[in-house]
Amino acid sequence: MSKINTNAIDTDGTLTLGASGDSVTIPSGATLKTNKILDSGDNNIITSDGSGGLTVNSAMAGDFSSLSTSTFVDQASTTFTTSITGFNSTYNLYLFKVVGCFPVDDAGGATLKVGFSDDAGSSYTTTKTTTLLRIQREFAGSAYSGSVAVANAFTQSAGTGDAVISSADNDGTTNAWNGDMWLWTPSSTTYYKTFTSSILGQQVTGAGVNTAYWELGNGYIGSSSVDIDAVKFYSSEGNISGTVKLYGVA
Helix, strand or coil: CCCCCCCCCCCCCCCCCCCCCCCCCCCCCCCCCCCEEECCCCCEEEEECCCCCEEECHHHHCCEEEEEEEEEEEECCEEEECCCCCCCCCCCEEEEEEEEEEECCCCCCCCEEEEEECCCCCCCCCCEEEEEEEEEEEEECCEEEEEEEECHHHCEEEECCCEEEECCCCCCCCCCEEEEEEEECCCCCCCCCEEEEEEEEEEECCCCEEEEEEEEEEEEECCCCCCCCEEEEEECCCCEEEEEEEEEEC
């Protein structure tokens, strides 16, 4: 077994460390940096763009492929379009993860909404039918109450308004929307585009009433020939902060 002691090796080609059967060890405290790892057939195992973005061999990636992460502060909305590689025709199913989103203005009355566009985000007026089921648990003083009901004020039938996926207004400075939304076959011009959502939220009033909301939404775009090529998330009341992550599902 050969041995090389060095602080740095520069190469423009291929560097082979060890021979078949050898063990290559990185000592404690040392750092090995590379933007690409290939197998012996020059097939990609993992490649980095140098800024944290990774391309992983599909055999290792599993069913979920991370396509985009949008972290935003005090913005009107966050939008996902076909400029994102892999959206909207690569997969038949997409997952949007809503993480710690909240209205910047905590005066109350806010809802979390999602819009669907068929003209690359120029407008969000696609016809849709939606439903929102609210499961809530309320605490006021020492009394508890709860209910399960359709939130009819936030549903629509063949309407052009954006879909409300949470009516919890998160009017306290420590409250946030968390959950997910699934979108099926957005690029299809044969089938209806359907979505489901599951969002957790809170509502705190000045009277000391604290309500936890779990809301389940669903709906479909009212034309099978429409190609959904942009999706946006926003609050009905002013700007919004938080993170939304987009995944393609094999």
